[in-house]
Amino acid sequence: MPLAIITGGATGIGAAAVKKYASEGYDAALLDLNKEESLTLCQEEHPGSIAFFETDVRDRKKVEASVASAVELFGPPSVLFANAGVQRLSSLFELRDEDIDAVIDTNLKGTIYTVATVARYMRDAGQGSIVLMASDQVFAGKSGSIAYGASKGGVGQLAKSLSVELSPLGIRINAICPATVKTPLTDKIFEDLGVKEYAGNSEAAWKAEAESIPLKRIALPEEIANVVYFISSSEASFMTGSLITVDGGFTAQ
Numbered sequence: 001m002p003l004a005i006i007t008g009g010a011t012g013i014g015a016a017a018v019k020k021y022a023s024e025g026y027d028a029a030l031l032d033l034n035k036e037e038s039l040t041l042c043q044e045e046h047p048g049s050i051a052f053f054e055t056d057v058r059d060r061k062k063v064e065a066s067v068a069s070a071v072e073l074f075g076p077p078s079v080l081f082a083n084a085g086v087q088r089l090s091s092l093f094e095l096r097d098e099d100i101d102a103v104i105d106t107n108l109k110g111t112i113y114t115v116a117t118v119a120r121y122m123r124d125a126g127q128g129s130i131v132l133m134a135s136d137q138v139f140a141g142k143s144g145s146i147a148y149g150a151s152k153g154g155v156g157q158l159a160k161s162l163s164v165e166l167s168p169l170g171i172r173i174n175a176i177c178p179a180t181v182k183t184p185l186t187d188k189i190f191e192d193l194g195v196k197e198y199a200g201n202s203e204a205a206w207k208a209e210a211e212s213i214p215l216k217r218i219a220l221p222e223e224i225a226n227v228v229y230f231i232s233s234s235e236a237s238f239m240t241g242s243l244i245t246v247d248g249g250f251t252a253q
């Protein structure tokens with residue numbers, strides 16, 4: 001079976017991707033910090049198997065060790081979905097060094113470490129497909145999301161520069177750019193927003209967010225994972241260096 005390596009696969013969009021690849025007959029290597037949620041996913045029955053490799057993507061050596069273990073177990077990777085990411089909301093004037101570091105180290109440096117590690121195997125095989133998790137912030141500014149926006153803008157640019165370097169080696173690389181998706185990451189954000197701006201009513205905060213999107217609703221993780229799967233598949237064989245919005249029309253406005 002082909003192998004898909006998915007970082008940040010324990011919850012949210014990454015977990016939906018793990019299930020999608022495993023249900024489509026891929027073996028899925030789930031690299032994440034969150035052991036408990038990951039091990040629960042590993043128990044699910046699918047045509048492909050799911051294996052967990054405890055990994056902090058900020059640690060290049062750990063990424064290399066986890067990918068080597070996954071390759072030993074399943075063989076060389078066909079697909080990488082570099083998805084692990086964190087958000088730290090803060091106005092520019094209150095933005096702390098530790099928040100800048102968390103966001104840049106995970107979202108940007110972690111993505112580079114992961115791609116650099118996995119692409120070596122793909123280079124040797126002469127083929128592979130990589131999808132990077134960017135965000136609508138590649139295209140749209142958002143107040144209070146400064147370091148995160150910079151990190152995701154960087155990921156979008158990575159997809160472009162890496163496509164120029166990797167495509168001649170048979171490796172396609174694209175970035176996906178979702179607007180707001182219902183996941184544990186956004187649950188926390190909208191809970192806090194509800195407290196701050198909607199008298200504790202997080203439902204009202206979610207409703208206002210949905211109103212800002214032309215499709216008038218929030219995406220489900222599966223709606224992103226399905227597009228990731230398509231982009232990585234041979235159905236998308238001429239796509240490389242693309243930034244693909246999956247945003248209910250948010251950045252079309």
Ligand SMILES: NC(=O)c1ccc[n+]([C@@H]2O[C@H](COP(=O)([O-])OP(=O)(O)OC[C@H]3O[C@@H](n4cnc5c(N)ncnc54)[C@H](O)[C@@H]3O)[C@@H](O)[C@H]2O)c1
Pocket residue numbers: 007008009010011012013014031032033034055056057058083084085086087106110133134135136177178179180181182183184185186
């Ligand atoms: N939810 C949204 O609205 C949205 C929109 C656009 C982009 N994204 C991006 O999608 C990705 C997934 O986010 P999500 O919304 O599913 O959130 P999530 O919190 O459910 O998932 C993030 C996953 O990454 C893992 N992770 C965090 N830091 C890590 C590290 N250092 N090493 C390994 N794993 C780590 C977490 O344990 C978790 O499993 C992120 O990159 C996020 O920025 C999310």
